[in-house]
Amino acid sequence: AQSVTQPDIHITVSEGASLELRCNYSYGATPYLFWYVQSPGQGLQLLLKYFSGDTLVQGIKGFEAEFKRSQSSFNLRKPSVHWSDAAEYFCAVVVGGFKTIFGAGTRLFVKA
């Protein structure tokens, strides 16, 4: 069955430090992969997506993610975290062309 695993329930990072959020997926075909961010009281916002081609994809707000087929991973990174990045982050895979399966999310805390 298709699934998405985000092993870290929450992560705390100092402002200005680098960030990596882990995501592993299980899907037999070529995956369409996404990262979303959810701030309190807001809807989910798309950070970036991977369909094919270059395995390193750039997104909004300075985020990037790398697709590694051999590891079934799609980890999200940012070189320098800002306090405004504190939010919940969801990794997702689209199956069958439309059905999005989300991970359980990783909550990011940023300390001064």
Place this chain on the structure above:
Amino acid sequence: GAGVSQSPRYKVTKRGQDVALRCDPISGHVSLYWYRQALGQGPEFLTYFNYEAQQDKSGLPNDRFSAERPEGSISTLTIQRTEQRDSAMYRCASSSYRGSLISYNEQFFGPGTRLTVL
């Protein structure tokens, strides 16, 4: 409007009552999705429409849940005889996706309806 809107934003109801949750997608968006998000979890797919046709309802938990989109725009998710386990955030999303595996389009999410069943 500029984005996906949902109403009400908060709904408190008593067990056994029916509730109707509304989603107003971005104008012109063909596809509409409903998700349920429990506390501490990611959104869980419920159902999906292309225009007014319900293409997939495999995620609806049981027959107390139903959804419609009669004119291919606004959608209503109805939960009959609510139970406490139905308490969750219900999210709607829309996209201009038309079913092509090559050209997946971004889903835009609404702010959600927080449902509490007492």
